[in-house]
Amino acid sequence: MVNPNAFRKAVLTRLSNMRTEVFSRQVSAIEDAPNLRILSPSAWRSPLKHDAIPTSGDLALLQKLEEVGSSVKRVQSLIEEQHSQASETAD
DSSP, rough: OOHHHHHHHHHHHHHHHHHHHHHHHHHHHHHHHHHHHHHHHHHHOOOGGGSOOOOOOHHHHHHHHHHHHHEEEEEHHHHHHHHHHHHHHOO
């Protein structure tokens, strides 16, 4: 890997974008819920409890994103360690 910092930045940017997408879907689902309540009078008496709770798929995706982020940090530190060892042996 030529530039580990650029790689890390690219991966973290992608992870951030994916998190934003998941969050946007959750907000969209919550915003759509009032429209459902207008159509269903029984929903007025019983608010939807799952509106604010992310789905298990979203939670799994977020967990995987965190794992990828951790892996990227480990790879970056290994690469930096390898570069520092290589420069020490060159000196």
